[in-house]
Amino acid sequence: MFTKGSKLYSIFTGACPKCHEESMYVNTNPYSLSETLKMHDRCRNCNTKYKIEPSFFYGSMYVSYGVGIAFAIAAFVISYFFIGTNKLTAFLAIVVTLIVLLPIILRLSRNIWINLFMSYDKNLAGK
Numbered sequence: 001m002f003t004k005g006s007k008l009y010s011i012f013t014g015a016c017p018k019c020h021e022e023s024m025y026v027n028t029n030p031y032s033l034s035e036t037l038k039m040h041d042r043c044r045n046c047n048t049k050y051k052i053e054p055s056f057f058y059g060s061m062y063v064s065y066g067v068g069i070a071f072a073i074a075a076f077v078i079s080y081f082f083i084g085t086n087k088l089t090a091f092l093a094i095v096v097t098l099i100v101l102l103p104i105i106l107r108l109s110r111n112i113w114i115n116l117f118m119s120y121d122k123n124l125a126g127k
């Protein structure tokens, strides 16, 4: 499911959505905060242009809302139901989770967003 050729591979690794050969990001570590959203213009392997149109990635904000909610619910369920904290602590767990995971949420959203518009093309892989 997470092998090259599936959308999930590109979404979770940040690989080029068309060829899955290299990372879209200049720095593969999302916690290098000054470079979290710094991306290559084009894929060096298949020459796909990532920014299909100007401000293309603004659309990923809609996705990040959903991704953020998913992480928030997960944080609440884990702290409130599994660890058994009170509601205030569970709320704090949500806030901390969202802040700590922000770089990952931002990248996941971009990866999901671009994968809505582009699909894997095995002819481009390994060129």
Ligand SMILES: [Zn+2]
Residues within 6 Å of the ligand: 016, 017, 018, 019, 020, 021, 022, 043, 044, 045, 046, 047, 048
């Ligand atoms: Zn590529």
